[in-house]
Amino acid sequence: MKKPFFIIIVALFACNLYAQKDSTFYKHEVKASVGDAFLSSIFFTDPWNYDHKNDAFLYVNLSFSYFYRPVKWFWIGGNFINYFGEKINYIWREYENGEFEDLEKSKNKYRAAIAPEIRFSYLNKKNAILFSSISGGVGFENSYYERIPISYYFHLTFFGFSCNFGKNNNIFLGCDVGVGFKGILNFHGGYRF
Numbered sequence: 609m610k611k612p613f614f615i616i617i618v619a620l621f622a623c624n625l626y627a628q629k630d631s632t633f634y635k636h637e638v639k640a641s642v643g644d645a646f647l648s649s650i651f652f653t654d655p656w657n658y659d660h661k662n663d664a665f666l667y668v669n670l671s672f673s674y675f676y677r678p679v680k681w682f683w684i685g686g687n688f689i690n691y692f693g694e695k696i697n698y699i700w701r702e703y704e705n706g707e708f709e710d711l712e713k714s715k716n717k718y719r720a721a722i723a724p725e726i727r728f729s730y731l732n733k734k735n736a737i738l739f740s741s742i743s744g745g746v747g748f749e750n751s752y753y754e755r756i757p758i759s760y761y762f763h764l765t766f767f768g769f770s771c772n773f774g775k776n777n778n779i780f781l782g783c784d785v786g787v788g789f790k791g792i793l794n795f796h797g798g799y800r801f
Contacts, residue, residue, distance in 0.1 A: 639798030763788030
């Protein structure tokens with residue numbers, strides 16, 4: 609059991625060393641992303657306080673990020689995430705005759721989060737970058753029932769990639785797959801300088 613684990617760790621370190629091989633890279637990055645907050649709200653919400661059949665079909669998030677890259681394989685930065693669509697939360701429900709009766713509900717009018725993030729790249733090529741990241745921060749919600757409750761958010765990107773193009777390969781498009789407040793699937797684009 610220890611041997612496969614050790615091989616995976618050595619392979620990841622080798623990827624990081626390979627990612628540093630070329631010394632030219634851009635230190636700054638600005639990025640915009642669109643994520644599927646609807647999908648994450650289905651999988652990560654308490655079913656006793658939430659009814660998906662009455663949820664808005666379109667519930668997405670739009671995030672803006674800035675990253676600084678001190679070394680080729682490591683980024684540090686922050687995100688501002690804004691959510692669109694109405695998410696319905698049930699404040700008071702009763703279970704009678706095999707069904708829920710919703711007595712009081714609340715819609716989120718506004719929801720946003722601010723979160724710092726760190727990112728590690730496993731492969732840095734001229735035309736593509738593979739990475740993983742972790743972020744966490746605070747969020748603010750303004751619903752019809754409550755005013756601006758503060759909650760804590762966490763996001764882990766298991767796998768992300770960006771394809772670089774343009775004259776200097778500093779414009780990029782890509783996709784992230786993860787779990788947390790940004791959703792399960794995110795599409796992004798941005799500019800490095």
